[in-house]
Amino acid sequence: MSKKKNTVWICQSCGAKAFKWAGYCSSCGEWNTIVEEVIRSEDSPRGISAPAGTDVRPVAVGHVSFTEAPRFSSGSAELDRVLGGGIVPGSFVLVGGDPGIGKSTLLTQLAGRVAESKGPVLYVSAEESPQQVRIRAERLGAVADSFMLVSEADMELIDEYMKALQPEVLIVDSIQTVYKPDIPSAPGSVVQVRECAAQLLRMAKNSKTAVFIVGHVTKEGAIAGPRILEHMVDTVLYFDGERHTQYRIIQAVKNRFGALEIGVYEMGDNGLKDVPNASELFLSERPIGASGSVIVPVIEGTRPILVEVQALVSSTSYQNARRTTNGIDVNRLQLLIAVLEKRVGLPMGGNDAFVKATGGVKIDEPAVDLGLAVALASSYCDCPVDPYTVIIGEVGLAGEVRAVTQLEQRIKEAAKMGFKKAIVPASACKNNIDPGFTLVGVGTLIEALHAAGIGGRKKQH
Ligand SMILES: Nc1ncnc2c1ncn2[C@@H]1O[C@H](COP(=O)(O)OP(=O)(O)OP(=O)(O)O)[C@@H](O)[C@H]1O
Ligand SMILES: [Mg+2]
Numbered sequence: 001m002s003k004k005k006n007t008v009w010i011c012q013s014c015g016a017k018a019f020k021w022a023g024y025c026s027s028c029g030e031w032n033t034i035v036e037e038v039i040r041s042e043d044s045p046r047g048i049s050a051p052a053g054t055d056v057r058p059v060a061v062g063h064v065s066f067t068e069a070p071r072f073s074s075g076s077a078e079l080d081r082v083l084g085g086g087i088v089p090g091s092f093v094l095v096g097g098d099p100g101i102g103k104s105t106l107l108t109q110l111a112g113r114v115a116e117s118k119g120p121v122l123y124v125s126a127e128e129s130p131q132q133v134r135i136r137a138e139r140l141g142a143v144a145d146s147f148m149l150v151s152e153a154d155m156e157l158i159d160e161y162m163k164a165l166q167p168e169v170l171i172v173d174s175i176q177t178v179y180k181p182d183i184p185s186a187p188g189s190v191v192q193v194r195e196c197a198a199q200l201l202r203m204a205k206n207s208k209t210a211v212f213i214v215g216h217v218t219k220e221g222a223i224a225g226p227r228i229l230e231h232m233v234d235t236v237l238y239f240d241g242e243r244h245t246q247y248r249i250i251q252a253v254k255n256r257f258g259a260l261e262i263g264v265y266e267m268g269d270n271g272l273k274d275v276p277n278a279s280e281l282f283l284s285e286r287p288i289g290a291s292g293s294v295i296v297p298v299i300e301g302t303r304p305i306l307v308e309v310q311a312l313v314s315s316t317s318y319q320n321a322r323r324t325t326n327g328i329d330v331n332r333l334q335l336l337i338a339v340l341e342k343r344v345g346l347p348m349g350g351n352d353a354f355v356k357a358t359g360g361v362k363i364d365e366p367a368v369d370l371g372l373a374v375a376l377a378s379s380y381c382d383c384p385v386d387p388y389t390v391i392i393g394e395v396g397l398a399g400e401v402r403a404v405t406q407l408e409q410r411i412k413e414a415a416k417m418g419f420k421k422a423i424v425p426a427s428a429c430k431n432n433i434d435p436g437f438t439l440v441g442v443g444t445l446i447e448a449l450h451a452a453g454i455g456g457r458k459k460q461h
Helices: 077-082 103-117 130-140 155-165 190-207 228-232 278-283 330-344 366-381 407-416 445-451
Strands: 005-011 034-040 092-097 121-125 147-150 169-173 210-216 235-240 247-255 262-268 271-274 293-300 303-315 323-326 351-357 389-391 421-425 438-442
Touching (some): 077 247, 077 262, 103 121, 103 147, 103 271, 121 130, 121 155, 147 155, 155 190, 190 210, 190 228, 262 278, 278 303, 293 366, 293 407, 303 407, 323 330, 330 351, 330 445, 351 366, 366 389, 366 421, 366 445, 389 407, 407 421, 438 445
Parallel strands (some): 092 210, 092 235, 121 147, 121 169, 169 210, 323 351, 389 421, 421 438
Antiparallel strands (some): 005 034, 235 247, 247 262
């Protein structure tokens, strides 16, 4: 059957069509996102289509027949939680992460464990030879009879293997290396990635096989390929961590089956080991009695975790003071420095300020504001905060301290980890849940600094 070919220009960010190539998309305002795309007159379907011969008329939602297939375990409690309570049959999951962070390790372990406990798993390794995968599987103790392996990049053949084997889980490592032979673009191109993902989506939904795909990330940290990939899948997991430490964090940034949780792992020779008590890990190396260190209970998904926030404020040797952050948004740092200067009277605007959330976590909730502001003031005044106090609250531009969500859960986690006192927003400080724990309610940032024992003037040496 001959297929009429045609080309259009399309923005890979917003999907708008253009008449010709341009460096700038007039619909979404993004640069360098317009790419040429080959279309066929009988274009392949993009979303889910009903199998041939089935009734496709609209029906009332309450009359849709379904048999709910129960979730099953991936063999790792951390990954199960991140997936929203185990693997959902027929789900489509994208795992992204930096090179060498451990994506193949995670999925090889998953393959071995699911093959042992549930049924066949097909691992499509389009990047590595079967020997390489076998060596890794041996090292991780993931060799199992129904862990099936194929080194193939052609989507037509992958579809055939899938139909023949009907696995519980299909793993494609990676989406950038597989290709559809009827599309002329190279593997990894926007069109190939999108069309391969669309085919895998249909395979997942029609067969009830859970499909995991590996996606590489660009230098900016986004998953390479079209943004549309993230919309197509049910779940997007980012695998992160500082490569020179053994800790790895897997974070759900999208999940149609549960809250956005994080999972913590320790990487070793035998692979990834679950770290069930993340707070203990993040606090294990904290410097007791050092200025600029504050413990903040943050909520990741549904789980409270204690994270150390560190700040270092020092006099600058440059014309413009430097602001560097790790795990915290730089705009949050700028804003808090401005509030400390204007509302508290700490003249730190001309100083360099460096802050980091330890352990490689990324904190983007406002509840970290007060802890971060106190850490900055603590470093500036060289005055340490009591190591058994946690600090929780959002800071407004007027220097007021605002309430945060799930305060009780945060305090319970702090009490569980042996902390004795919490500085919290006064508006939320109604009932103390633990008699051995002191809650200090504060209405402003100045009150919080007093409660933490930090003066308003820089220590003179
Ligand atoms: N004995 C070992 N042999 C090989 N890798 C090990 C060993 N012990 C720990 N590792 C870790 O495993 C990592 C490799 O993991 P893996 O191949 O799963 O990464 P990846 O994210 O799939 O990488 P890529 O993007 O290259 O496919 C190494 O960076 C290293 O940190
Ligand atoms: Mg890999």
